[in-house]
Amino acid sequence: MTAFLALLSRDIRLAARAGGGAMLALAFFAAVATLVPLGVGADLKLLARIAGGVLWVAAVLASLLALDRLFQADFEDGSLDVIALGPLSLEATCLAKIAAHWLTTGLPLTILSPLLAVLFDLPFAATAALFVSLLIGTPAVGAIGAIGAGLTVGVRRGGLILPLIVLPLLAPAVIFGAGAVLAVLDGLSNGALPLLAAFSFAAVLLSPFAAAAALRLNLAG
Amino acid sequence: MLRYANPAKFMSLSGAVLPWLAAASALLLAGGLYLGLFAAPPDYQQGDTVRVMFVHVPAAWTAMMAYGLMAAASLIGLVWRHPLADVAAKTAAPLGALFTALGLITGSLWGRPMWGTWWVWDGRLTSFLLLLFLYLGYIALWNAIEDETRAARAAAILALVGAVNLPIIEFSVDWWTTLHQGESILRRGGSLIAPVFLWPLFAMALGYTALFFTLWLVRIRTEILTRRARSLMLMGAP
Numbered sequence: 001m002t003a004f005l006a007l008l009s010r011d012i013r014l015a016a017r018a019g020g021g022a023m024l025a026l027a028f029f030a031a032v033a034t035l036v037p038l039g040v041g042a043d044l045k046l047l048a049r050i051a052g053g054v055l056w057v058a059a060v061l062a063s064l065l066a067l068d069r070l071f072q073a074d075f076e077d078g079s080l081d082v083i084a085l086g087p088l089s090l091e092a093t094c095l096a097k098i099a100a101h102w103l104t105t106g107l108p109l110t111i112l113s114p115l116l117a118v119l120f121d122l123p124f125a126a127t128a129a130l131f132v133s134l135l136i137g138t139p140a141v142g143a144i145g146a147i148g149a150g151l152t153v154g155v156r157r158g159g160l161i162l163p164l165i166v167l168p169l170l171a172p173a174v175i176f177g178a179g180a181v182l183a184v185l186d187g188l189s190n191g192a193l194p195l196l197a198a199f200s201f202a203a204v205l206l207s208p209f210a211a212a213a214a215l216r217l218n219l220a221g
Numbered sequence: 222m223l224r225y226a227n228p229a230k231f232m233s234l235s236g237a238v239l240p241w242l243a244a245a246s247a248l249l250l251a252g253g254l255y256l257g258l259f260a261a262p263p264d265y266q267q268g269d270t271v272r273v274m275f276v277h278v279p280a281a282w283t284a285m286m287a288y289g290l291m292a293a294a295s296l297i298g299l300v301w302r303h304p305l306a307d308v309a310a311k312t313a314a315p316l317g318a319l320f321t322a323l324g325l326i327t328g329s330l331w332g333r334p335m336w337g338t339w340w341v342w343d344g345r346l347t348s349f350l351l352l353l354f355l356y357l358g359y360i361a362l363w364n365a366i367e368d369e370t371r372a373a374r375a376a377a378i379l380a381l382v383g384a385v386n387l388p389i390i391e392f393s394v395d396w397w398t399t400l401h402q403g404e405s406i407l408r409r410g411g412s413l414i415a416p417v418f419l420w421p422l423f424a425m426a427l428g429y430t431a432l433f434f435t436l437w438l439v440r441i442r443t444e445i446l447t448r449r450a451r452s453l454m455l456m457g458a459p
Contacts, residue, residue, distance in 0.1 A: 218371070
């Protein structure tokens with residue numbers, strides 16, 4: 001547990017300080033969300049309608065931006081080998097990395113999202129649904145992304161392949177996450193949030209095993 | 222089963238089976254095409270467009286079967302570390318992607334006269350598009366890693382993750398369209414397909430399956446021979 005917390009706090013500090021990239025993901029998220037109205041027009045009715053989907057897609061892309069470095073930096077300077085030799089199992093290492101990634105990317109994105117929702121004229125109840133859906137959904141993005149990061153660590157053009165292999169797997173998160181917002185707008189009963197929670201729970205539970213298997217493979221090579 | 226996993230045994234056995242399999246797929250496809258394109262009458266609602274079904278539906282079935290086989294081969298390769306299973310998984314992927322693309326294209330050609338549009342965000346179509354991306358990601362990952370055993374393991378993990386996630390994707394996409402679909406763009410669901418359409422479809426499905434296995438065997442054999450040639454070249458190199 002000590003080793004887990006030590007790795008967690010190390011990764012959070014690395015991400016938060018200069019050269020980390022936690023702030024970059026946030027800025028990217030805001031920039032993408034700003035470009036969309038410029039592309040589709042300033043009709044507030046339309047913007048409120050698509051806000052959930054746009055912000056969810058932007059959040060997924062912003063998370064992916066930081067995922068590229070999830071294992072890569074540690075792999076390049078050799079600290080990943082040291083961590084792998086340490087007392088922490090690779091599965092727990094992956095879980096710590098996923099948690100650190102979420103605390104420095106997913107959580108700040110979630111906190112920023114209501115502010116961007118205002119720009120999209122999203123009603124309050126729908127904004128609350130967006131906030132909750134991002135809160136419970138972004139861990140799944142990081143967890144499934146970690147599999148992709150583990151598979152592409154040390155691979156040439158790995159950063160380019162990562163989105164291609166991760167994005168199709170994230171379709172359920174986007175569907176349920178944006179669906180939760182739309183359900184509120186349409187006044188329907190919301191079945192999306194429990195489904196999203198189930199997806200997220202399963203992803204966080206199972207992904208560390210797949211990511212660790214991938215890491216084990218790439219560290220041996 | 223594992224007895225035939227020896228590459229030498231596999232080469233002799235597959236070499237003997239291959240001509241028969243190729244002939245079977247040619248016969249089945251020719252028969253199915255004749256039955257479907259000439260013998261079957263035009264549908265009372267869809268007219269001649271119904272004939273697209275005979276090339277479309279089997280392509281979609283084969284594409285799904287290919288992913289199942291690829292995932293199974295990946296599991297075998299990962300658990301028993303068998304190089305032949307790795308080769309089988311690797312060579313199934315481009316074929317699967319091809320059949321997926323074929324299913325999407327023929328579906329789109331059918332959708333234009335029937336639904337009045339090349340593409341709708343229907344559950345079936347969307348999950349097939351995502352399946353195509355899964356195949357492409359798998360192929361890209363394999364190509365990016367130079368070391369062959371490492372590439373095989375990494376791609377196998379991805380294939381298995383995809384196999385676990387595929388039903389969830391399917392479910393979520395179905396859930397998504399049932400939530401959103403305003404106007405009803407329904408297939409002729411419910412009504413049973415008449416035998417005159419069912420027989421060509423059946424023949425074509427068997428023909429596609431035989432064609433897939435023929436091409437798969439050819440690809441596996443080519444890969445094995447390529448590897449042999451490469452190691453011979455390395456041995457002969459000064």
